[in-house]
Amino acid sequence: MTNIGPQPLFDHLDDVAPLVAGPRFGLVVDYDGTLSDFVPVSDEAVLHPAAAEALPSLVRQLSLVAVVSGRGGRNVAERMNIDGIIYVGNHGAEYISDGEYRVVDGAGEARDRIDAVLKHVIPVAEDEGLFWEDKGFSVTIHTRKARDLEKAERRLESALETAPEVNALDVFWGNLVLEIRGRTGLHKGHAVRALARDHSLESLIFIGDDTTDIDGMRAV
Numbered sequence: 001m002t003n004i005g006p007q008p009l010f011d012h013l014d015d016v017a018p019l020v021a022g023p024r025f026g027l028v029v030d031y032d033g034t035l036s037d038f039v040p041v042s043d044e045a046v047l048h049p050a051a052a053e054a055l056p057s058l059v060r061q062l063s064l065v066a067v068v069s070g071r072g073g074r075n076v077a078e079r080m081n082i083d084g085i086i087y088v089g090n091h092g093a094e095y096i097s098d099g100e101y102r103v104v105d106g107a108g109e110a111r112d113r114i115d116a117v118l119k120h121v122i123p124v125a126e127d128e129g130l131f132w133e134d135k136g137f138s139v140t141i142h143t144r145k146a147r148d149l150e151k152a153e154r155r156l157e158s159a160l161e162t163a164p165e166v167n168a169l170d171v172f173w174g175n176l177v178l179e180i181r182g183r184t185g186l187h188k189g190h191a192v193r194a195l196a197r198d199h200s201l202e203s204l205i206f207i208g209d210d211t212t213d214i215d216g217m218r219a220v
Contacts, residue, residue, distance in 0.1 A: 019203040026064030026201040028192055028216065030208035031076050033175070035067065038209075040144050042071075042133065047080050059084035064199045068092065068191045070179065070212055072135040073101065091181065091212065092191035093137040107137050110182025113165035114139060117180055120163035121156060128152040138181035149176075175210045189215030 019025055029035055036045040059065045059082065066086040069076045073089025077096045080087070087096040093107035118139060125132055125141050130152060132141040146152035156178055160166055170183050192206055196219075206216045 024063045024202040026204035027062055028066045028068055028206045030213050031067055031069040033209040034207055055082050066195050068188050088191045090135055090137040091188055092186040106184050113168050116165045117163040120159045124155045124159045141178040144176040174212050187215040189219035192216045192219040
């Protein structure tokens with residue numbers, strides 16, 4: 001697979017053009033902030049009209065079009081509802097292809113540890129007026145509507161320091177989000193490599209906008 005490394009796409013269109021024109025090319029894209037605008041509440045993130053218009057044509061032309069998201073797989077599939085796209089949810093734990101849903105082996109092994117950490121973190125989130133999503137294989141706490149962002153993040157960090165099992169999980173900050181997920185080795189980079197292998201791609205582009213997308217960019 002051709003590798004030009006993680007770069008700003010529009011600064012390298014001359015490099016990208018031969019890849020797009022070549023055989024076995026794939027497009028892998030993040031959802032929030034990439035195919036949708038960045039919004040205060042995640043439930044308000046809708047597919048951008050330009051993307052909704054372009055993606056069906058790309059599905060017909062390319063060897064692969066996939067969306068790899070931190071959202072639950074069914075959540076992002078329902079929001080987009082475009083045939084022919086492979087939807088990968090929970091940073092690579094879930095796959096939906098042609099309506100068939102599957103979970104990667106081992107994806108749910110850390111659920112008890114996640115629950116133990118949540119008992120320490122959720123009371124802080126509630127007290128600070130934060131919104132969180134329990135996606136089964138991971139949990140996202142959104143801080144974008146915090147009354148006092150610095151205070152909320154500081155309190156969340158303190159809660160994490162005292163939470164049991166936290167060192168056995170992957171916990172990291174994104175763009176106004178705190179992600180808590182199992183240390184299963186599953187991330188967007190793992191998903192990108194699996195998609196490239198399973199679809200015999202010779203080259204692909206991954207497009208994302210947040211720290212959780214860096215793993216995907218590194219895999220290209």
